[in-house]
Amino acid sequence: MSALADLPLVASGKVREMYDLGERLLMVASDRISTYDVVHPTPIPDKGSVLNGLSVFWFARTGDLVPNHFVSATDGVPDEVRGRAMTVRRLEMVPVECVVRGYITGSGWKDYQATGRVAGLELPPGLRESDRLPEPIFTPSTKAEEGHDETVSFEDAAEIAGDRDLLQRLRDLSLSLYTAAAEHAHGCGIVLADTKFEFGLDAEGVLRVGDEVLTPDSSRFWPADDYEPGRGQRSFDKQFVRDWAAGSGWDKTPPAPELPQDVVADTRRLYVEAYERITGEAFGDWLARVAP
Ligand code: Q0Z
Numbered sequence: 001m002s003a004l005a006d007l008p009l010v011a012s013g014k015v016r017e018m019y020d021l022g023e024r025l026l027m028v029a030s031d032r033i034s035t036y037d038v039v040h041p042t043p044i045p046d047k048g049s050v051l052n053g054l055s056v057f058w059f060a061r062t063g064d065l066v067p068n069h070f071v072s073a074t075d076g077v078p079d080e081v082r083g084r085a086m087t088v089r090r091l092e093m094v095p096v097e098c099v100v101r102g103y104i105t106g107s108g109w110k111d112y113q114a115t116g117r118v119a120g121l122e123l124p125p126g127l128r129e130s131d132r133l134p135e136p137i138f139t140p141s142t143k144a145e146e147g148h149d150e151t152v153s154f155e156d157a158a159e160i161a162g163d164r165d166l167l168q169r170l171r172d173l174s175l176s177l178y179t180a181a182a183e184h185a186h187g188c189g190i191v192l193a194d195t196k197f198e199f200g201l202d203a204e205g206v207l208r209v210g211d212e213v214l215t216p217d218s219s220r221f222w223p224a225d226d227y228e229p230g231r232g233q234r235s236f237d238k239q240f241v242r243d244w245a246a247g248s249g250w251d252k253t254p255p256a257p258e259l260p261q262d263v264v265a266d267t268r269r270l271y272v273e274a275y276e277r278i279t280g281e282a283f284g285d286w287l288a289r290v291a292p
Contacts, residue, residue: 004028004078014039015217016048021087024071026078027052028085029212033259033267035241036252037147042259046283048084050271051215053286056086057279058214062180066173069200069210079292091200091210096157097141097149098170100178103193104131105220105233107151108139120153128230130193136178138171141196169207170199181214188277190236191227195219216274236274240266 007019007026014034019026029052031043052073059070069088076087101108101118104127108118112127119139127133140157141149152160158167174197182192196218198211212218221236235242244263250256259267272283279286 002078004080007078016212021076023090024076024087025090026076026081026085027088027212028081030084033238033241035238035245035256038252038254038256040241040256040259042264044264044267044271046268047271049287050275050283051212051217052084052086053275053283054215054278055212057281058181061184062177062209062213065180066177067206067208068213069202069208073290077290082290082292083287088210089202089208091202091208093198093200093210094161094166094170095142096161096167096170097143098174098197098199099139099141099149099151099194100136100174100197101139101194102133102136102178102182103191103220104133105129105193108194111151119151120155130227130231130233131229136175136182138174140167140170166207170197173197173199173207173209177209177213185221185278186224188280189224190274190277191222191224191233193220193222193233216271221274237267237270240270 007021009017010020010025011018015030015032017028019028029048031045031047032039033044033047034040056070056073059068069091071087071089073086077085104112109129111118112123116123116125118137121137124134139151140154141151142160144150154167158164161167177197178195185192195214197209197213199207200210202208216237222233223236227233240263241259244260248257275283275286
């Protein structure tokens with residue numbers, strides 16, 4: 001098995017990396033954590049394995065609904081990153097972020113307050129922050145300059161994708177993935193408020209969902225037992241980091257501060273709890289299942 005250091009790096013994000021395996025790609029999730037878009041110097045042990053394990057779970061669970069890029073969490077995965085990496089098919093990515101919102105929060109809430117609409121979609125009057133929407137909505141976005149995504153209308157996204165029929169398919173697939181996942185998560189005591197998918201075409205022209213899916217880094221997970229509309233919700237995974245950051249005097253500009261060990265330990269527990277609630281599997285069993 002090749003060592004990670006010998007593989008060509010093809011892309012890197014704030015908290016993960018992608019490597020070239022020839023025919024396939026290797027997607028590696030790190031233990032890094034960001035708040036307010038800034039990565040902390042302190043890792044959260046096992047965060048990468050939790051997120052990767054969740055993506056693997058969802059790819060298996062939704063593969064009959066929507067084809068995806070997942071190949072293996074073991075074959076071709078270097079020993080040193082087992083648990084937090086998967087091999088995937090290469091796709092030609094569609095340059096549109098496929099956001100689905102079931103609840104009104106974040107930038108969607110801001111846009112709704114200013115205009116009564118999100119992504120050009122008219123929403124009912126009188127919604128409160130964090131309210132559940134009458135039905136999930138597709139609010140595509142595009143990568144803007146500063147890495148910050150900009151919500152666009154369906155028509156603008158269709159223009160960017162270069163194909164209106166393709167965007168219609170992306171919308172339908174995104175809504176069906178979100179609906180299936182939100183229903184499953186709700187049964188596990190987690191509100192899946194919103195999420196983001198990325199799609200691409202494989203070598204045979206088959207449309208597949210790629211990237212990570214339905215993780216706390218690509219979605220908002222809220223604990224269902226303290227869900228209450230009319231205010232912002234606590235994040236399932238980052239509540240301790242954000243609470244600590246708010247009381248620390250950090251002004252949310254880089255560099256992010258080191259995290260205290262109790263915040264690290266509490267946050268690790270929340271990630272593991274998210275994995276176990278969603279998958280119904282002990283987190284240790286996931287690690288053992290993919291161990292070299
Ligand atoms: C995903 C990203 C990451 C940094 C490219 N199956 C695929 N085929 C071709 N390209 C991609 C995928 Cl998933 C692809 N990204 C996002 C992921 C690190 C950036 F792990 N960029």
